[in-house]
Amino acid sequence: MAQPLINKFVVVGIGLIGGSLATGLKARGACAEVIGVARKAETCAEAIARGVVDRACTSLAEIAGELTKGDVIFIAVPTLSVTSVLEEVKSNISSDITITDGASVKGSVREAAQAVFGFVPEQFVLGHPIAGSEKSGVTAANPNLYERHRVILTPLESTARYHFNLVESMWQAVGAEVLSMSVEEHDEVLGATSHLPHVIAYSLVDTLAQDIKNPNIFRYAAGGFRDFTRIASSDPVMWHDIMRANKVAILQSMDLFINNLTRLRSSIENEDSESLLTVFSRAKEARDEFTRLLAARHSVSKED
Structure with a gap:
C-alpha cells in the first residue's frame, strides 16, 4: 500500500471548510489520521461521531508533542480568529510542522502572523480554497467540495519550498486546481x-x-x-x-x-433606452463569456 501524503492532518475549526478537507483527504487515502481541534467538546464529539475526524481535542497543546515533519495543520477558523490560533502555534508547535489556512483574506492573516511571531514563519503557507456553500458547521462537511474548484496559495519570499509543495499536493489530492498569486492581488x-x-x-x-x-x-x-x-x-x-x-x-x-x-x-x-440596453447587453456578453470559460474548464478537468 502506498504511503499516505500526510501522516497526521490536524484541522483547527471543524466546519464546512475544514471538515470538507478532512473528509476529502480521508476518503482518498491521502492521510493516515485526521485530528480535529475545536473550542467546544460537543463539536469534537459530533465530528468524531460523523466520521469527519478520527479523534478530536479542544487545544493544539494536547497533541502538539506527537506531531512531526510531514504532518499538516490546517487553520479553518473565521478570519479574525486566526491570531489566537497562531498564538497557540507559537507556544506549542515545532518549526518542522507544515501550517496552512483557508481564510478568505490573506493580508490580515499575514499581518496576524507578523504580529504574533514578528515575521511570517517559513512553515506557514497562506491559502484560500475558492469553494464553499451557504451551509456551515460540522454537519456541512463534504468530501467532494473541492473537486474541480480552485485553491489560491499566496506564498511569500520566506515560504519554504518543502512546505509549499506539501500544501499544493494536499489540495491536488482532493481534486482542486492550485494557483499562486500575491497577497495583494x-x-x-x-x-x-x-x-x-x-x-x-x-x-x-x-x-x-x-x-x-x-x-x-x-x-x-x-x-x-x-x-x-x-x-x-x-x-x-x-x-x-x-x-x-x-x-x-x-x-x-x-x-x-x-x-x-x-x-x-x-x-x-x-427613460434612457440606449444607456439601459448598452449596460444590459454588455453585462449579458460578459456573463456569457464567464459561462463559456467555466464550461471549458470543467471539460478539461473531465478529460484529465
Missing part, C-alpha cells in the same frame, strides 16, 4: 468577485425583509431571486470577519458598484 480580486456579491446579497435580502412592507415579498419570489440571494444564507460571523479584514478592497468595489448603480438609476428615471 488575491485580496483585490476576491474583494470584487466574492466579497462584494455577498455584500449585495445580504443588503438586498435585508432590504426586502425589513424595509419593504409587503407580506408577499418572499412568497412570490421566483428562481432568479433564490439563485442570486443564496449566499445571504452564509455564516454571518465568517462574513462579518471578512468585511472587517478586507475593508479597503471591499469599499473600493462597493464605491464602483454604487456609482454604476446610480448611473443605472438615472437611466431608468430618464
